Amino acid sequence: MKSGFVAFLCWLLCLIGVCGIHRFYTGRTGSGLLWLLTFGLLGIGQLIDLFLLGSMVRQANLINGLAGARASASVSNVVAPVINIRIDKDGNAAT
Template structure:
């Protein structure tokens, strides 16, 4: 296995170490979802920055608007989104890890 490295000057061992240092865990994704899901931390962890920012913004605005009752609509939307993410987290993590592998092949 030596000598066939995706990056010039990077050994297979170094590439594997780079992957291991940067890969994401589904278990950690679920832990973040459970404790910090309202703030989209699990989406940031999975590399979904744009949707994480949207989810965070909707969540913060909704919390602020609960004083006038309209915020509960946004919180309901975030709750539904969190329920969907319960099933999407493994795929998001798998996609992130595949991107790391693909970047090693460039």
């Protein structure tokens, strides 16, 4: 279970020049690498993430919770994630 407090502390690392760690923490490695290499999209993306951080943590917890259940989830967009959840009729995860 991801913590909002820990995610915010990771976000604060941008003050010392290490941007995007909060995205790695919430499971968004692709955009985390982009943030890391571009200093949080020149600070603009980092500032926007301050407001999106709560929903990023909730989505990460939802996907991690579904991993242990009889369901499958996939995120189809990196910037504005769309979570697709599939549960077949027998309660088994659909592939």
